[in-house]
Amino acid sequence: MKLRAVKGMNDILPDETRRWQRLEHVFRRTVEAYGYEELRTPVLEQKELFEKSTGETSEVVQKQMFTLERSGETLALRPEGTPSAARVYIGQSMHAREPETRWYYVGPMFRAEQPQRGRYRQFHQAGCELYGNPGPVCDAEMIDMLYRMLVDLGIPNVQVNVNSLGGPNARSLYRERLRAFFEPKRAELSPHAQERLADNPLRILDSKDPRDRAASDGAPVLLDVLDEDDQAHWRGLLQALDALGTPYTVDPRLVRGLDYYTRTCFELTAQTGELGSQNALLGGGRYDGMIESLGGPKTPAIGFAMGLERILLALGELEVARPELCFVAPLGEHAALEGVVLARRLRDRGLRVVLDGRDNSLKSKLRRANSMGARWCLVFGDSELDRKIVQVKDLTAHKQEELSPEEAVERLAAENAQPPGAVGSRP
RNA sequence: GUGGGUGUAGCUCAGUGGUAGAGCACUGGAUUGUGGCUCCAGGUGUCGCGGGUUCAAUUCCCGUCAUCCACCCCA
Numbered sequence: 001m002k003l004r005a006v007k008g009m010n011d012i013l014p015d016e017t018r019r020w021q022r023l024e025h026v027f028r029r030t031v032e033a034y035g036y037e038e039l040r041t042p043v044l045e046q047k048e049l050f051e052k053s054t055g056e057t058s059e060v061v062q063k064q065m066f067t068l069e070r071s072g073e074t075l076a077l078r079p080e081g082t083p084s085a086a087r088v089y090i091g092q093s094m095h096a097r098e099p100e101t102r103w104y105y106v107g108p109m110f111r112a113e114q115p116q117r118g119r120y121r122q123f124h125q126a127g128c129e130l131y132g133n134p135g136p137v138c139d140a141e142m143i144d145m146l147y148r149m150l151v152d153l154g155i156p157n158v159q160v161n162v163n164s165l166g167g168p169n170a171r172s173l174y175r176e177r178l179r180a181f182f183e184p185k186r187a188e189l190s191p192h193a194q195e196r197l198a199d200n201p202l203r204i205l206d207s208k209d210p211r212d213r214a215a216s217d218g219a220p221v222l223l224d225v226l227d228e229d230d231q232a233h234w235r236g237l238l239q240a241l242d243a244l245g246t247p248y249t250v251d252p253r254l255v256r257g258l259d260y261y262t263r264t265c266f267e268l269t270a271q272t273g274e275l276g277s278q279n280a281l282l283g284g285g286r287y288d289g290m291i292e293s294l295g296g297p298k299t300p301a302i303g304f305a306m307g308l309e310r311i312l313l314a315l316g317e318l319e320v321a322r323p324e325l326c327f328v329a330p331l332g333e334h335a336a337l338e339g340v341v342l343a344r345r346l347r348d349r350g351l352r353v354v355l356d357g358r359d360n361s362l363k364s365k366l367r368r369a370n371s372m373g374a375r376w377c378l379v380f381g382d383s384e385l386d387r388k389i390v391q392v393k394d395l396t397a398h399k400q401e402e403l404s405p406e407e408a409v410e411r412l413a414a415e416n417a418q419p420p421g422a423v424g425s426r427p
Numbered sequence: 428g429u430g431g432g433u434g435u436a437g438c439u440c441a442g443u444g445g446u447a448g449a450g451c452a453c454u455g456g457a458u459u460g461u462g463g464c465u466c467c468a469g470g471u472g473u474c475g476c477g478g479g480u481u482c483a484a485u486u487c488c489c490g491u492c493a494u495c496c497a498c499c500c501c502a
Binding site for chain 2: 004007058059060063064079080109111113114115116117118119123124125126127192203207208209256257258267276277278280281282283284304305306307308309310311329331361362363364365366367368369370371374377379381383391393395398400
């Protein structure tokens with residue numbers, strides 16, 4: 001057999017995991033500052049859960065799920081996180097425990113698509129779900145949180161797109177108007193859009209096909225068919241975004257691909273060469289009907305998910321600092337015993353220490369220390385053992401001095417105590 | 428599912444119808460036990476896989492697989 005990872009699923013090596021850890025750290029710190037707490041759920045769910053929540057007409061459910069049979073059940077690898085959280089919310093009767101529930105999650109998701117830049121079969125999302133708060137200020141606060149997080153991370157050209165899909169009434173009214181609008185010009189549409197006309201005409205609006213673009217000119221605008229409550233909510237959202245000073249663009253054609261969204265939907269994008277054509281970093285919106293439709297109490301809810309691979313692409317090749325490294329290089333058998341003990345004493349003082357126990361030359365040990373980016377190297381062989389000292393090399397300052405092992409431990413511990421602030425990258 | 432590009436050393440890639448190269452990396456040496464810079468030396472390849480054309484294929488042709496990019500869709 002060929003030894004390789006499954007198509008569209010990637011191994012992430014230490015050079016990369018450092019960046020992942022930093023991103024996850026920033027994400028957790030950000031959302032925890034807003035009162036979200038972590039929820040962890042299995043990656044396998046009953047397939048039916050996704051059919052009922054993500055939606056039968058969504059492409060994700062129709063053809064992108066990895067499924068498997070097990071003792072009569074059909075299971076699916078989760079293609080997104082929201083349904084699992086909703087299942088827990090209902091199953092744990094969260095509505096009866098607290099008036100508002102705020103959860104976040106981080107983890108792998110699975111969609112059987114053709115892989116390309118920024119899109120993989122196993123990919124990673126970090127997201128939040130907030131249940132029990134119907135107000136538009138809550139939507140604005142979430143969008144503002146996300147905008148600021150992306151900007152703080154250093155992503156260039158972040159853009160916020162918002163739209164309102166209205167409630168169920170407006171939605172079905174709009175669907176009919178769209179059908180009425182497109183039906184006469186059916187022949188002008190792309191084949192794919194023609195299929196969409198029957199089940200989900202909204203999606204024709206965000207098609208990139210020039211034929212659909214042209215045909216969409218003058219199409220009815222969803223914002224015009226909102227009922228009064230929807231409109232009040234929409235105005236409230238924009239007002240709150242204005243109050244927060246969050247820059248945004250109203251995009252009447254923004255329609256998300258999951259069926260459950262109501263009212264507010266949003267997407268944050270970035271423009272960088274690194275990102276390829278997948279420039280949506282994060283998307284979300286309100287899903288006020290989902291909990292009820294899954295059999296729970298009527299509960300307003302809003303959430304988002306961000307694609308970690310895409311965020312990392314947008315961030316580019318930023319180096320993440322590691323804590324200082326101390327390299328212990330004993331020469332000879334006697335020194336090796338001394339070395340393993342000394343290394344542990346250094347670690348007990350909080351240092352990151354690699355003991356080179358290989359039987360090779362000092363030159364190659366020093367080369368290794370250098371290539372690992374070590375700050376210090378402790379060298380000692382028989383002559384040092386006789387004199388009860390070690391050579392303490394500062395590889396950055398190119399200095400070396402002789403200290404007793406005790407002095408060396410104290411010296412390094414003291415110097416390590418005031419490191420430059422490396423964020424979220426502890427090994 | 429559809430379209431296009433690419434598969435040669437550990438990595439990045441060059442190259443040719445006559446059995447293959449560079450840079451980087453690695454190891455050793457110049458410096459008996461002192462790194463980064465410099466210089467010298469050293470090795471590895473089913474040339475993705477299968478078939479065809481040919482005296483001869485890594486090179487040309489067909490197929491296949493993988494990968495990348497794009498469409499679709501989405502984070």
